[in-house]
Amino acid sequence: MMTRLQVQQFQEFCFNQLKEVGIVLTSDEKDKIEVADFGLNQFETTGLGLFVYVNTPRVCAKELVMLPNQTCPEHRHPKIDEFNPGKEETFRCRSGKVYLYVPGKRTNFPCALPPEDRKQYYSVWHQIELNPGDQYTIMPNTLHWFQAGPEGAVVTEFSTTSLDQFDIFTDPDIARFTTIID
Amino acid sequence: MMTRLQVQQFQEFCFNQLKEVGIVLTSDEKDKIEVADFGLNQFETTGLGLFVYVNTPRVCAKELVMLPNQTCPEHRHPKIDEFNPGKEETFRCRSGKVYLYVPGKRTNFPCALPPEDRKQYYSVWHQIELNPGDQYTIMPNTLHWFQAGPEGAVVTEFSTTSLDQFDIFTDPDIARFTTIID
Numbered sequence: 001m002m003t004r005l006q007v008q009q010f011q012e013f014c015f016n017q018l019k020e021v022g023i024v025l026t027s028d029e030k031d032k033i034e035v036a037d038f039g040l041n042q043f044e045t046t047g048l049g050l051f052v053y054v055n056t057p058r059v060c061a062k063e064l065v066m067l068p069n070q071t072c073p074e075h076r077h078p079k080i081d082e083f084n085p086g087k088e089e090t091f092r093c094r095s096g097k098v099y100l101y102v103p104g105k106r107t108n109f110p111c112a113l114p115p116e117d118r119k120q121y122y123s124v125w126h127q128i129e130l131n132p133g134d135q136y137t138i139m140p141n142t143l144h145w146f147q148a149g150p151e152g153a154v155v156t157e158f159s160t161t162s163l164d165q166f167d168i169f170t171d172p173d174i175a176r177f178t179t180i181i182d
Numbered sequence: 183m184m185t186r187l188q189v190q191q192f193q194e195f196c197f198n199q200l201k202e203v204g205i206v207l208t209s210d211e212k213d214k215i216e217v218a219d220f221g222l223n224q225f226e227t228t229g230l231g232l233f234v235y236v237n238t239p240r241v242c243a244k245e246l247v248m249l250p251n252q253t254c255p256e257h258r259h260p261k262i263d264e265f266n267p268g269k270e271e272t273f274r275c276r277s278g279k280v281y282l283y284v285p286g287k288r289t290n291f292p293c294a295l296p297p298e299d300r301k302q303y304y305s306v307w308h309q310i311e312l313n314p315g316d317q318y319t320i321m322p323n324t325l326h327w328f329q330a331g332p333e334g335a336v337v338t339e340f341s342t343t344s345l346d347q348f349d350i351f352t353d354p355d356i357a358r359f360t361t362i363i364d
Contacts, residue, residue, distance in 0.1 A: 021204045022205065023276075024276070024314040026315040026316070054317070056270065056319065059272065061338075088238065089241075090241065094206070133211070137236060137238065156243075158235060158242075158243035158340060160240050160241055
């Protein structure tokens with residue numbers, strides 16, 4: 001859970017980070033930045049900020065803003081029904097650096113480490129390093145997790161529709177939606 | 183038609199415009215910028231530059247780069263088949279200004295004017311002004327055209343898959359793909 005003040009402070013941080021890399025949000029949009037703590041109460045370790053440009057039944061686009069070394073925990077986007085095989089997403093790094101992990105040959109010396117107390121819930125270890133201008137596409141139902149580098153990161157996500165409530169996290173203690181307390 | 187040199191010069195211009203607004207392309211990506219003249223041989227009037235980030239069977243994302251007052255001519259994205267009702271696209275202005283025209287009440291004093299010699303092929307006149315941070319979603323098969331403001335524009339497009347060969351232009355003399363001569 002997060003307090004209203006914590007959420008507002010991180011919205012302000014995201015707004016400024018985006019502005020710094022040339023991405024203009026309107027002031028109305030600042031209040032719509034989603035702050036995700038995944039229910040683990042260790043937001044600076046496991047969490048991120050998301051701004052959703054558009055999410056229709058067919059198309060979604062977002063900016064993701066991450067603190068230094070902050071992690072988005074391992075998850076996948078399963079098949080929804082016969083018309084939707086699950087979310088497909090392309091991550092493009094805009095600033096900073098992000099280490100993305102997907103199925104495949106385990107990288108010998110991974111640059112990111114998951115939070116020590118949750119590491120049993122990280123199972124894919126093939127590392128993709130994304131620097132500004134680099135991108136990678138994740139097909140539906142593919143396990144993935146990512147961690148920002150030491151300067152944080154701004155990452156754009158181009159995808160099919162987001163139906164976050166169907167996301168499957170490896171860590172059973174995760175809740176996709178943040179509880180905000182006043 | 184355009185010469186190879188004209189194409190390269192405009193690719194360089196687009197790359198620099200994107201860089202100026204904080205959008206990093208790799209040097210390999212510079213050569214993949216598409217320069218569209220729509221076959222009218224008046225590129226500075228009717229044309230634009232496009233960089234495609236991703237175009238899979240489900241998702242597409244692009245940057246559009248336009249010269250001052252340059253026009254993307256009127257067209258629509260028709261139904262393709264029973265699985266694809268046509269391209270849906272969201273335009274988000276990043277820098278400069280763009281005047282977008284869609285069906286609806288005719289705007290009394292439109293800020294953009296189409297090229298004088300092609301104006302009979304512009305039929306929708308409801309004006310949407312997009313400044314940095316503004317966006318607008320165009321549903322499939324909806325006629326639309328747009329023109330950059332006096333300082334040009336950079337516009338991001340989030341959409342379903344692009345199948346440009348199926349686009350229907352109002353102007354019968356338009357060819358979607360640019361002929362490049364050496």
